[in-house]
Amino acid sequence: MTEAPLLQPSPYDSAAFGIPAWELLAYSPAALAAADAHAGLQTIKVDPLADKALLERHRFHYCDTLLATRATRERLRAVPARAGIAIARIDARHADSAAALAICHGAFAHGRFQRDFMLERAGADRRYDNWLGQLLAAGDVWGLYAEDQLAGFIGHAGACLALHAVAPAFRGRGLARHWWHLAASALFEAGHAEVTSSISAANVAVLNLYASLGFAFDHPQDVYHRIVPERTPAP
Numbered sequence: 001m002t003e004a005p006l007l008q009p010s011p012y013d014s015a016a017f018g019i020p021a022w023e024l025l026a027y028s029p030a031a032l033a034a035a036d037a038h039a040g041l042q043t044i045k046v047d048p049l050a051d052k053a054l055l056e057r058h059r060f061h062y063c064d065t066l067l068a069t070r071a072t073r074e075r076l077r078a079v080p081a082r083a084g085i086a087i088a089r090i091d092a093r094h095a096d097s098a099a100a101l102a103i104c105h106g107a108f109a110h111g112r113f114q115r116d117f118m119l120e121r122a123g124a125d126r127r128y129d130n131w132l133g134q135l136l137a138a139g140d141v142w143g144l145y146a147e148d149q150l151a152g153f154i155g156h157a158g159a160c161l162a163l164h165a166v167a168p169a170f171r172g173r174g175l176a177r178h179w180w181h182l183a184a185s186a187l188f189e190a191g192h193a194e195v196t197s198s199i200s201a202a203n204v205a206v207l208n209l210y211a212s213l214g215f216a217f218d219h220p221q222d223v224y225h226r227i228v229p230e231r232t233p234a235p
Helices: 011-017 029-035 053-057 097-104 121-138 176-189 204-212
Strands: 007-009 021-024 040-046 061-072 086-090 141-146 149-157 160-166 194-200 216-228
Touching: 007 029, 011 021, 011 040, 011 121, 021 029, 029 053, 061 204, 086 176, 097 121, 097 149, 097 160, 121 141, 121 149, 121 160, 141 176, 149 176, 160 176, 176 194, 176 204, 194 204, 204 216
Parallel strands: 021 040, 160 194
Antiparallel strands: 007 021, 040 216, 061 194, 061 216, 086 141, 141 149, 149 160
């Protein structure tokens, strides 16, 4: 019987930071020992109640806690229609794709890459810029519109609201509930039984947004990183 892999490459992280990148698929002495032989940026996600001593010994550092969130059509709370608020599909060839990328750049202060003191901010921002570019290329992005202009975006992977941001001028105005309700409703209309997302526990504004729409939270994961340097060959 073939054994399950203990780690896998993270090509999107590698492209953003210009170094090899890996994700550990198990939290065990064997997985950490295997990872010791792979230079580059490494990520592991563990249960918040797990004993972290093994991570400490292998010099991983804490970056974030992620919460899964989900809603069915029945759980989704009604949001009254609001004039001038709409979502529309955009892709890499759309006239608003450049504006969406501009909104994305630097918008993710709560991201685990931005919060990692070992990583340069430029690479962290590039990680999300690249991600949005991939979603645009796949046609999996809604532009968020208000006052006849692009005000933000929601990118999705299947029924998961995977990447989203609102331009600073449109934050704090009670508009996001309308956009997110439209996006979730569109996924339900497309036949999905459940809409999901994953949110940093530090991003209180977005947590409150999902809670206001009736989403439930579960499956917390603590995210740890480390950078393993290249080994210098012995002379």
